[in-house]
Amino acid sequence: MSGSVTGLPRLPPANRTRDAINVIAEYISRTGLKPNERLPTEHEVMAALGIGRSTVREVMRHFQALGVVETRRGSGSFLLKPVSAATVHVPLSFDPGPVRDGLLQTLDVRRGLEVEASMLAAVRADADDIAKMRATLEEMERVHLEKGTAGREDLAFHLSIYDATHNPLFGQIMEQMRGAFESFFEKPFDRPDFARRSFPFHRELFDAIAGRDAPLAREKTLQILAIVEEDIKDMSK
Amino acid sequence: MSGSVTGLPRLPPANRTRDAINVIAEYISRTGLKPNERLPTEHEVMAALGIGRSTVREVMRHFQALGVVETRRGSGSFLLKPVSAATVHVPLSFDPGPVRDGLLQTLDVRRGLEVEASMLAAVRADADDIAKMRATLEEMERVHLEKGTAGREDLAFHLSIYDATHNPLFGQIMEQMRGAFESFFEKPFDRPDFARRSFPFHRELFDAIAGRDAPLAREKTLQILAIVEEDIKDMSK
DNA sequence: TGATGTCTGTTGTCTGATAACTTTCAGGCG
DNA sequence: CGCCTGAAAGTTATCAGACAACAGACATCA
Structure with a gap:
């Protein structure tokens, strides 16, 4: 087959969003942010990490989907559950029917x-x-x-x-x-x-x-x- | 306090992204899209729903976080797990420690x-x-x-x-x-x-x-x- | 034939702008 | 003094447009 060399673990094509997700997770655990506390604003994260706001928003949307963060329009984003870089996320999905x-x-x-x-x-x-x-x-x-x-x-x-x-x-x-x-x-x-x-x-x-x-x-x-x-x-x- | 009436479940202020998420989920189940098949491109979704591309991307990021969709740069987004409008997503997260x-x-x-x-x-x-x-x-x-x-x-x-x-x-x-x-x-x-x-x-x-x-x-x-x-x-x- | 270059479509990210919402707080009023 | 009102500032929600990076298909050439 084509060049499938064993031992080389196909790395994902440079993904700033995924990096930012890990950095944010690490930041939360490092600063000991507790549930119900506020995260930095999108502009702050943007400036701190040197990334665009849309990227920041995708990161937040990720944590939102995982139920880790809740963001309230006009107020900011708030931590719902403790999280760290080592946190394992297991999204379950099922159709309950009736x-x-x-x-x-x-x-x-x-x-x-x-x-x-x-x-x-x-x-x-x-x-x-x-x-x-x-x-x-x-x-x-x-x-x-x-x-x-x-x-x-x-x-x-x-x-x-x-x-x-x-x-x-x-x-x-x-x-x-x-x-x-x-x-x-x-x-x-x-x-x-x-x-x-x-x-x-x-x-x-x-x-x-x-x-x-x-x-x-x-x-x-x-x-x-x-x-x-x-x-x-x-x-x- | 201000009008905090019990029994009325404080509905979120109009949220196009959340609407779009449901619409996409409904679309997937209606068209019977199977795992490994490709979703419409971001431009198509954008034009079809009349929303901006960043919103489409946040929707995709949501499904990505839930492990339902995988998007590959240059190729498109692909369904990983069957989904419908009735699908319940339960994201678990925990720190396993060692x-x-x-x-x-x-x-x-x-x-x-x-x-x-x-x-x-x-x-x-x-x-x-x-x-x-x-x-x-x-x-x-x-x-x-x-x-x-x-x-x-x-x-x-x-x-x-x-x-x-x-x-x-x-x-x-x-x-x-x-x-x-x-x-x-x-x-x-x-x-x-x-x-x-x-x-x-x-x-x-x-x-x-x-x-x-x-x-x-x-x-x-x-x-x-x-x-x-x-x-x-x-x-x- | 097989490797290489090219073109098109797609996702990744940035920038800047506007709207909508929350919170705060100063000022007015009883 | 205490309460209400409304303006102002801060923040998120969404959009539009642009460019870069990548994948896949096709053409090209040795």
Whole structure:
């Protein structure tokens, strides 16, 4: 065939935009920019890197697509998620089809992740993790008894479980999947009666994790998700 | 405060780029454009939508960041993954830290997903799915006995399991995580002796799935991944 | 035949301009 | 003093036009 010499890794044709993307990522990590903080203006970046504004805008559009940056017209660009030169970006794309199918498909994935997270939490959680889980659980129970629902606090409890795995991937995947879904179709997770029946199982799940009983933690997680599945099916007739 | 009424989701100030992104996505699905096929040139899109070229470029940059489109200077833009107006994009980003930690972190996630996929496959697989899994398994065994390793065929076998869940999310998540990692650090999955000991368990996993034995399928998947975990730990000192 | 030059179409980037929006702040008014 | 109004400055959104760099097809020549 034509000159396909092995060992020479076909380098991309000089690409200032891609370079600028890496430089910006490195800049963010070097300056320790935190989420919600503002990035330099397009003109500043332009002048600093010696590139045109359209190139700067393509860089920003890149980070926007990755959900790392949000730019507000008239205000500037703001960091949404921490990032560094070593950050790995994994864009997922899928067609959920009808809403109901999309929810059930993600539930399959969620089941896999949540079960694993619960088991790992039961094995790896330290005293601080358990204390934090207990705190979020009790806050959730309090709000639930008071208002009859506790979507936000429920989420906080599950996030504290992810944290207890000491593996940031779980929290990030679940949170970002949830975010993507909320923005695309109405959020059914805020319905007052949604998954209400799963409420008592949360304390049982916590007890299982705190008691280092991984199989039981798995069982309780499956029970919670089974209720969620039923409610999704009921909800969509 | 100023008019911050709850329940009204603050719509973004007219955004031609975002509109164009949706229009392009809709166009791709409507014309049934397949991966590897070429998109219209920037000038064509520009003229067709009546927008400026920089806007077109930002749209392309968006799809590029999402891994949906690849644009080659002098040639044009090419579709990498199927897309439609209903496609949901979930960009994940995380810092794996040291390579070894990154691999072990993804292994936690992979364990959750693979176990769930195996169990679902055991429940949902139809005759065609089982036939396909058998075919890829036997191909893998054949290549393994011949060459001592079978990375590509091993992957095909696992993908056939994902397909048997009838939930496209599993395949996409796993494939894209793998792709992101292969491009960032050297691919250890091609090492001749990597995870060799897991070889015999693959047929046992298949037998469990074909026998509709979900708990056994879970067990076999865990055995395979335990070997992978050991090998990762061995490999990195 | 095979390598080389040339032409056309396409993407990459820059420059400069205008519009639209946000934030700030000074001034007016009760 | 406190609140509202509106002008001004800063910032992003988009456009238009230009030139450079590259890929692919075709013609040319040894």
